[in-house]
Amino acid sequence: xxALSITPLPIGFTTxxxxxxxxxxxxxPFDRLLVAEAIKxxxxxxxxxxxxxxxxxxxxx
Numbered sequence: 001x002x003a004l005s006i007t008p009l010p011i012g013f014t015t016x017x018x019x020x021x022x023x024x025x026x027x028x029p030f031d032r033l034l035v036a037e038a039i040k041x042x043x044x045x046x047x048x049x050x051x052x053x054x055x056x057x058x059x060x061x
Contacts, residue, residue: 009037026051 001008011033019029019036026032026049035055038045044058053059 009041011037015040022055025054 015033015036018040019032022032022035026035031049031052034045034047035052035057037043038057039055044060045052046060048061049059
């Protein structure tokens, strides 16, 4: 992680609540956490999942 300058993001209570309140476009709870974190921090998600872009987040694949 250090060699790639990756910083882990803690999943806190506010992120969990945000994920729980997202529209039920995606049923996978972990993916919903990723979406909530991406929205919160204006991040791009690296995925080939075709459902995630429906949340309006930036994706790269």
